[in-house]
Each structure stands twice: as structure tokens, then as C-alpha cells.
Amino acid sequence: RKEVEQDPGPFNVPEGATVAFNCTYSNSASQSFFWYRQDCRKEPKLLMSVYSSGNEDGRFTAQLNRASQYISLLIRDSKLSDSATYHCVVKLPGVSGGGADGLTFGKGTHLIIQP
Amino acid sequence: DVKVTQSSRYLVKRTGEKVFLECVQDMDHENMFWYRQDPGLGLRLIYFSYDVKMKEKGDIPEGYSVSREKKERFSLILESASTNQTSMYLCASSVTPDPPDTQYFGPGTRLTVL
Numbered sequence: 395r396k397e398v399e400q401d402p403g404p405f406n407v408p409e410g411a412t413v414a415f416n417c418t419y420s421n422s423a424s425q426s427f428f429w430y431r432q433d434c435r436k437e438p439k440l441l442m443s444v445y446s447s448g449n450e451d452g453r454f455t456a457q458l459n460r461a462s463q464y465i466s467l468l469i470r471d472s473k474l475s476d477s478a479t480y481h482c483v484v485k486l487p488g489v490s491g492g493g494a495d496g497l498t499f500g501k502g503t504h505l506i507i508q509p
Numbered sequence: 510d511v512k513v514t515q516s517s518r519y520l521v522k523r524t525g526e527k528v529f530l531e532c533v534q535d536m537d538h539e540n541m542f543w544y545r546q547d548p549g550l551g552l553r554l555i556y557f558s559y560d561v562k563m564k565e566k567g568d569i570p571e572g573y574s575v576s577r578e579k580k581e582r583f584s585l586i587l588e589s590a591s592t593n594q595t596s597m598y599l600c601a602s603s604v605t606p607d608p609p610d611t612q613y614f615g616p617g618t619r620l621t622v623l
Contacts, residue, residue, distance in 0.1 A: 437599060437614035438552065481551065496542050496554035496567050497612060 400482045400500035408508050411472050415503055417465040417482030424498075426485035427458050429467045432502065433478045441467075441480070469505075477507045512536070513615035515600055521621045528587040530618050532600030540603045541583035542612065543567075543575065545596040552599065558583055590622045 400417045407413055415429075427444040442449065444456040444465050455468040465482055482500040516531035532541065542557040544567075554567030556575040564575050572594060576584040583602075587594055597619050601612040 437616055439614070440611045496544075496557045497552075498554070498568075499544075499552040501549065501551035 398482050398484050398498050398500040400480075400503050402503070403479075404504040404506055406506045406508060407472060409472060409474055411507075413469040413472050413476075413505060415467040415469075415480055415482070417467075417500055419463050419465070419482075419484045419498075421484070421486060422463060424463075424484045424486055427465050428483040428485075428497070429456060429465075430481040430483050430499070431478045432481060438481060438499075472505075472507050474507050474509060477505055479504045513600055513602055513613050515598075515615040515618050517618050518616065519619050519621075521623065522587075522590050523623050524591060526587075526590050526622075528590045528620065528622075530585040530587075530598055530600075530620070532583045532585070532602075532615055533581055534583075534600075534602040534613070534615075535581065536602065536604070536613075537580065538602035538604045538613075539580070541577065542601040542603075543573075543583065543585045544599045544601065545569070546599055546617070547596050555585065590620075592622050594620065595622045596620060 398419045429441040430438040431441040432438040442451050442456050444458045446458050448457045453470045457466045479502040481502045484498045513534045522528050540559050543555040544552045546552045553569050555569055555573050556567050558564045558577040561577055561580050574586045597617050599617045600615040603612045
């Protein structure tokens, strides 16, 4: 498996600021892309999938550039509750043929929103 | 709501012991996964299973084995625990097809090997 690389953290930003996470992946066969969020001492949870057309969910916008093998996540008007670790995640084609394959996680970027 | 449970939140074992980590999901998902999470390394896939009695190696299978005798249960086995297996172990499950390929994680087991 190839790596997924993310911005090193931690990011310390004031409440209300816009935060941008960037991620690159090295395997061009990667077929699905996600951002997962993990709160302190909790399990990761899907934040949003990432599509080539870009997708938005409230204050969160995700973008995928397949040609550059680049994924981004933008958080606008950041809140204290956005403090967490954000994982860039890639799925490779399923080896089993059944669509199942593990996810490849980046190392995660820790975000701290300060009041 | 999908629920993935793991048998223990915290576990302390001694070097050389055989360790079983159990994971159960209640949503009839075909696919189950075991990851470990270490500071500075992120989550890494150990093994996964896409059907009962089926298993596939992930990125770091060495020192581990798995068992999937029932659809809802996926066990991770450390045949002879070593100190470098001290880690947070996370189980996950998913269903195919399930856009957007969401994996649902359990709360994790923090294993310490002395």
C-alpha cells in the first residue's frame, strides 16, 4: 500500500478562523476518498466523502484533484467543537472483489481551536 | 444506529501471553477490520474479513492472526504478545455496497504489554 500524507500538526487557530487541510496520496488506483474526524479518546467517525466535483456540508468543503492526487478539507468559521484530529483517508480497489478493503489513513492532523 | 463493541477498553498483559481481542457488530455487516493506532503513525490496517471464515492481510499482519467464525464477531489474536504490540486497537465494520463506504469503528481497546 502507498502512503497518504497530510500536513503535520498541530494547528492552533482562533475561533472563527478558516482552516485548510491538505493531503496527497501516492497510489493513482485509489478509488474512494474521505475525511474522518477523531475526538480525543474516541473512535474515528466519517466526516465526509470527497468527490471530484467537490462537496460541501455546512461549514465544511472537501475537494479532490485526481490529476494531482490531492485532497483538501476547508473549515469555515471554526468553532471550539471543531477541535479534533482530522484523518485523510483513501480506499484502494478491493482485493477480494467484493468491494471490501481496508482504508489507508494519513497520520492525522490535530486541530486546536482557541477561544 | 450501527453499534460496534469491543470486549475491553483497557487490557494489560505480559510478554509471551496469548491475547484475544473481541469485536462484535450488530448491523449484519459483511466486512470487518482490525486497525492499530499509534502516536505519529496514524491508523494502520492489520487484517480484514469480507465474509465468515474469510480473512485478508492488511498492511501490518505480522505477529497477529484473526478469526471470523460468525458474521457478527471478528477476533484479533496475538499468539505471543510483545512490548511493541502495546497500542490502541480499533475494530471497524462496513457493508457492501454502502456509499460512501463508511466504516463504523468501535471504541477501541488500549492494550499494554509489559
